Amino acid sequence: MTASEAARDLFTVLTGRSPDGIWSAPGRVNLIGEHTDYNEGFVLPFAIPHRTYAAAAWRDDRRIRVTSTFADEPVEVSLDDLTQLFPTGPDTSVPEWSAYVLGVAWALSETTGARDGLCGVDIAIASDVPVGAGLSSSAAIEGATATALDELWSLGLDPVTLAKAGRRAENEAVGAPTGIMDQMASMLGRPDAATFLDCRTLETRSIPTGFTAEGLELLVIDTGVKHSHSTGGYRERRDACERGAEIMGVSSLRDVTVGDLPRAAELMDDVTFRRVRHVVTENQRVLDTVDALTDSGPRAIGGLLTASHASMRDDFEISVPELDTAVDTALAHGAIGARMTGGGFGGAAIALVDGDEVEAVTDAVAQAFATAGFAAPHTFTVMPSQGPRRDA
Numbered sequence: 127m128t129a130s131e132a133a134r135d136l137f138t139v140l141t142g143r144s145p146d147g148i149w150s151a152p153g154r155v156n157l158i159g160e161h162t163d164y165n166e167g168f169v170l171p172f173a174i175p176h177r178t179y180a181a182a183a184w185r186d187d188r189r190i191r192v193t194s195t196f197a198d199e200p201v202e203v204s205l206d207d208l209t210q211l212f213p214t215g216p217d218t219s220v221p222e223w224s225a226y227v228l229g230v231a232w233a234l235s236e237t238t239g240a241r242d243g244l245c246g247v248d249i250a251i252a253s254d255v256p257v258g259a260g261l262s263s264s265a266a267i268e269g270a271t272a273t274a275l276d277e278l279w280s281l282g283l284d285p286v287t288l289a290k291a292g293r294r295a296e297n298e299a300v301g302a303p304t305g306i307m308d309q310m311a312s313m314l315g316r317p318d319a320a321t322f323l324d325c326r327t328l329e330t331r332s333i334p335t336g337f338t339a340e341g342l343e344l345l346v347i348d349t350g351v352k353h354s355h356s357t358g359g360y361r362e363r364r365d366a367c368e369r370g371a372e373i374m375g376v377s378s379l380r381d382v383t384v385g386d387l388p389r390a391a392e393l394m395d396d397v398t399f400r401r402v403r404h405v406v407t408e409n410q411r412v413l414d415t416v417d418a419l420t421d422s423g424p425r426a427i428g429g430l431l432t433a434s435h436a437s438m439r440d441d442f443e444i445s446v447p448e449l450d451t452a453v454d455t456a457l458a459h460g461a462i463g464a465r466m467t468g469g470g471f472g473g474a475a476i477a478l479v480d481g482d483e484v485e486a487v488t489d490a491v492a493q494a495f496a497t498a499g500f501a502a503p504h505t506f507t508v509m510p511s512q513g514p515r516r517d518a
C-alpha cells in the first residue's frame with residue numbers, strides 16, 4: 127500500500143467517510159550548508175521523492191481531529207484551545223507527533239488572523255519519509271498539513287508563508303529550535319534543481335544539479351541512528367553560535383567572514399571558536415558549491431562536500447561513528463564527495479557517486495557497518511523532486 131493510500135484508509139477508519147482531498151509534501155536532503163540557516167547564512171537543499179500525505183476534510187464544528195500511522199490513537203482538540211497546548215513537553219496533553227499538525231493549524235490561524243472564522247478539520251497523516259534520518263520528515267508533515275489547510279480554509283497563502291508557519295509549529299509547538307531550511311526546501315522543491323536559499327532575506331534561486339546529465343547519483347545512507355532536535359546537542363550548538371556572534375559584535379554569524387577568523391580565534395575559547403569556524407567556512411562552501419555547479423558541473427563539488435563533513439566532524443562535533451564510517455567508506459570506494467546531511471547526532475550521510483558505482487559503494491558501506499558491529503544501514507538514491515501538491 128502506498129503512503130497516499132494509507133492516509134486515505136486511515137481517514138476513512140477515523141471518520142467513516144472519504145476525505146475532501148489528499149495533499150502531500152516532500153522530505154529533503156541538504157546538499158551543503160549545515161547549521162547555517164539559524165545563523166542567517168546559506169543552504170543548498172533539495173526536495174526528495176519521499177513524501178508525507180495528509181488526507182483531510184472539513185467538519186461543521188470547530189474541532190480538529192488528527193490521526194497518523196505513527197499514532198496509537200487519534201488526538202482531538204478545539205481550535206480555540208490550541209494556544210494553551212504548546213510547546214509540547216512531558217506535562218502537556220498532546221503527544222509530540224500531533225504537535226506538528228496542530229502546530230501548523232495554530233500558526234496558520236494566528237498568521238492569517240482568521241482564527242474565529244475557521245472551521246474544524248479531520249486529518250489523517252501517512253508518510254514514506256524515513257523518520258529520524260535527517261531527511262526532514264517533520265517538515266514534510268508540516269508542509270502537507272499547511273498545504274491541506276491552505277486549501278480547506280481558502281487562505282490562498284504563498285509557499286514562503288506556509289514554510290514560515292511550518293517553522294513556527296516546529297519552534298513553538300514542538301519546541302525544537304530549528305531554522306527555516308527544511309520547510310523552505312520542502313515547499314519550494316522542483317524536479318532537477320536544488321534550492322539555494324539565503325536564510326537572512328529568504329531569497330531563493332533554483333540551481334540545476336546536473337546529476338542526471340553527468341550520470342551521477344546521490345546516494346543516501348541512513349545509519350538508523352535516531353536523533354531529536356528538541357533536546358540536547360542542537361540547542362547547545364545554536365547557543366554557541368549566538369555566543370560567538372555576540373563576541374564578534376554582530377547580530378549573526380552571517381556577518382563574520384573567513385578573513386575575520388584569526389581575530390575570532392583571539393577573542394573566544396577554543397570550543398566556541400571551532401563552532402564559529404564551522405559556520406563561517408560552511409557559508410563559504412555553499413557559495414563555492416553554487417559557483418562550481420553553475421560554472422563547471424557537479425563533478426566539481428566533491429571536495430566541498432567532503433570538506434563540509436570534516437568541518438562538522440572536527441569543528442562542530444555533530445557527527446557520530448556510523449556517519450564517519452559511511453562517509454569514509456563511500457569515499458574509499460569511488461564517491462566523488464560525501465558528507466552527513468541534516469542536523470547531525472545520527473541520521474543520514476549522502477555520497478555523490480557515478481551511476482555504475484552505486485552498487486559497489488552500497489555493498490562496501492554495508493560491509494564496513496557489519497565489520498564495525500553497527501546495525502545495517504538503509505541505502506537508496508534520491509533526485510530533486512517536486513514540492514507540495516494535491517494528490518487526490
Ligand code: GLA
Binds near residue numbers: 161306470
Ligand atoms: C535540522 C534543522 C534545520 C537545520 C539543520 C542543520 O534539519 O531543522 O533547520 O538547522 O538541522 O543544518
